[in-house]
Amino acid sequence: MTRSLADIQRDFATMLRADRPPGGRAGIYHNNRRANFCKALALTYPVTARIVGEEFFTRQALDYLALHPSRQGDLHHAGRRFPQFLASGFASRGSDFAYLADLARLEWGWAEALVCADASPVESEALTAFEPAMWPLLRFSLHPSVTLISSNWPIHTIFDEHRRDQPALVSLSAGGECIAVLRRAQIVEAHRLSAGEYRWWSALQSGQTLGEAVEQLVNEPAPATGTGSNAAEFVLRDALARLFALGAVTAVTVP
Amino acid sequence: MPRGWQAGPAPLRAGIGLRGVHHAEWDARPACGWLEAHAENYFADGGPLPALLESLHRDYPLSLHGVGLGLGSFDPPDAEHLSRLAALVRRHQPEVVSEHLCWGHRDGLHFNDLLPLPFTEETLALLTARVDLLQSTLRRTVLIEHLASYLTFPESTLAEAQFLSELTQRTGCGLLLDLNNLHVNAVNHGIDPDAFLRALPAAAIGEIHLAGYTRVQLDGETLLIDTHGSAVDEAVWALYRYVLRLIGPRPTLIEWDTDIPSLNVLLAEAARADAEVTEFGERLEPVMAPLQSGP
Numbered sequence: 001m002t003r004s005l006a007d008i009q010r011d012f013a014t015m016l017r018a019d020r021p022p023g024g025r026a027g028i029y030h031n032n033r034r035a036n037f038c039k040a041l042a043l044t045y046p047v048t049a050r051i052v053g054e055e056f057f058t059r060q061a062l063d064y065l066a067l068h069p070s071r072q073g074d075l076h077h078a079g080r081r082f083p084q085f086l087a088s089g090f091a092s093r094g095s096d097f098a099y100l101a102d103l104a105r106l107e108w109g110w111a112e113a114l115v116c117a118d119a120s121p122v123e124s125e126a127l128t129a130f131e132p133a134m135w136p137l138l139r140f141s142l143h144p145s146v147t148l149i150s151s152n153w154p155i156h157t158i159f160d161e162h163r164r165d166q167p168a169l170v171s172l173s174a175g176g177e178c179i180a181v182l183r184r185a186q187i188v189e190a191h192r193l194s195a196g197e198y199r200w201w202s203a204l205q206s207g208q209t210l211g212e213a214v215e216q217l218v219n220e221p222a223p224a225t226g227t228g229s230n231a232a233e234f235v236l237r238d239a240l241a242r243l244f245a246l247g248a249v250t251a252v253t254v255p
Numbered sequence: 256m257p258r259g260w261q262a263g264p265a266p267l268r269a270g271i272g273l274r275g276v277h278h279a280e281w282d283a284r285p286a287c288g289w290l291e292a293h294a295e296n297y298f299a300d301g302g303p304l305p306a307l308l309e310s311l312h313r314d315y316p317l318s319l320h321g322v323g324l325g326l327g328s329f330d331p332p333d334a335e336h337l338s339r340l341a342a343l344v345r346r347h348q349p350e351v352v353s354e355h356l357c358w359g360h361r362d363g364l365h366f367n368d369l370l371p372l373p374f375t376e377e378t379l380a381l382l383t384a385r386v387d388l389l390q391s392t393l394r395r396t397v398l399i400e401h402l403a404s405y406l407t408f409p410e411s412t413l414a415e416a417q418f419l420s421e422l423t424q425r426t427g428c429g430l431l432l433d434l435n436n437l438h439v440n441a442v443n444h445g446i447d448p449d450a451f452l453r454a455l456p457a458a459a460i461g462e463i464h465l466a467g468y469t470r471v472q473l474d475g476e477t478l479l480i481d482t483h484g485s486a487v488d489e490a491v492w493a494l495y496r497y498v499l500r501l502i503g504p505r506p507t508l509i510e511w512d513t514d515i516p517s518l519n520v521l522l523a524e525a526a527r528a529d530a531e532v533t534e535f536g537e538r539l540e541p542v543m544a545p546l547q548s549g550p
Binding site: 002003004005006008009010012013016017023024025026028029032033036037040069070071072073074075076078113114115116117118119145183186187 | 339359410
């Protein structure tokens with residue numbers, strides 16, 4: 001009996017999704033799908049892939065594929081949930097690999113920052129154009145590329161080291177780090193933030209006014225990430241200067 | 256600048272597939288006939304990738320080669336994917352746009368591969384509608400590339416070349432003739448390359464692809480895998496010379512996607528393709544009609 005195109009493709013899809021490859025030539029397609037997916041995921045997560053090695057990475061990638069098969073024709077999107085997948089796989093069990101999920105968050109932020117919309121940063125004059133009395137009421141639009149990450153582990157250091165040819169050993173007990181990933185002048189960068197800066201940037205990004213963002217640093221307890229205290233190391237003038245210098249602000253507005 | 260392959264195709268010189276590892280090497284703007292970029296690699300809302308493509312297109316003719324639409328999928332194409340492709344084509348106004356004769360998704364899942372189709376009247380009707388949709392969405396003619404494949408379907412009632420020929424007549428689309436795919440299929444399925452080539456409408460062929468394959472043994476038989484991971488094989492160069500004699504020169508592309516060497520290696524492959532065309536031009540006239548003004 002002749003199968004319809006709909007049935008042929010449904011049968012083929014079932015074959016592709018099976019745990020094991022079928023015998024014969026169809027197995028090539030079963031294998032290609034997995035290989036293409038792992039290769040694309042390793043391109044999105046190059047540092048994670050380098051750290052854990054090909055065999056381990058492939059095993060994680062295939063488990064991830066089984067749970068979160070691609071739903072778009074462009075594989076760029078397929079890595080979106082990989083950090084969550086790694087977190088549920090490792091972080092909850094207190095595994096040695098628990099830091100991988102945060103590292104993957106950094107790398108996903110990097111991949112997204114590469115392709116997000118263009119927006120022109122404003123200089124700090126955008127702020128000084130306002131009377132100081134108005135400053136607490138101002139809202140900052142952050143560049144669409146900005147991703148903020150707070151980790152219990154030194155993932156910025158790990159990320160930086162493993163982009164070199166000869167990475168130095170990084171001690172996981174070196175303490176947590178906060179990071180801002182952003183694109184400046186078409187180049188994606190990852191910058192370390194203090195814990196205070198991280199909370200302040202996060203507040204600004206969520207739409208709080210400058211006044212509210214500063215106030216929450218004083219009122220809220222420091223995150224339990226070991227990334228340092230908030231207010232102690234936070235100097236607003238310095239933080240503002242750095243925020244603008246990194247090109248992270250695209251507009252300053254009065255609500 | 257003329258747009259669309261009928262009006263002004265990529266030049267009759269060899270081009271190179273643009274790959275991420277070579278982005279910095281293109282800064283020096285080495286001599287090359289044209290560039291082909293995988294459309295999906297430049298699906299970005301902004302940032303350095305579209306900016307790079309724009310800058311390269313100021314110096315080289317450009318083809319955008321889609322790999323992710325899965326035109327022959329029974330389920331409709333992903334509307335967002337199609338609109339991103341249309342936006343990319345609108346922004347860059349490439350000289351050529353191409354996609355594949357394949358399927359890639361079913362029941363909401365995408366397999367991100369170029370999957371083979373049975374060649375039937377049902378598939379032809381579906382592909383006709385899909386190519387019409389693509390061409391009307393992009394407001395231009397596209398080239399459709401036939402696949403390298405590892406299996407055929409007992410359901411097929413048409414020869415592949417007959418299918419392709421019929422598709423060009425029904426939709427006005429052009430063809431992207433991949434000679435590596437043809438050689439791979441000749442070995443894998445025992446088809447006759449000469450019969451395949453002679454059954455195609457020569458005037459509709461707007462571009463040629465050349466690439467390398469890998470030879471494997473499966474269940475005691477030799478099978479060729481379309482890996483694009485090595486130099487163009489001598490058998491494929493021989494096929495290229497034969498096609499030059501048969502239909503005349505076409506914009507020709509060197510593709511290399513895995514174990515990618517330095518750009519110089521690809522430029523040397525492109526120079527060889529140019530040399531083949533030059534030699535052909537001095538010796539022979541094509542036996543079939545050369546590239547016409549298109550359908």
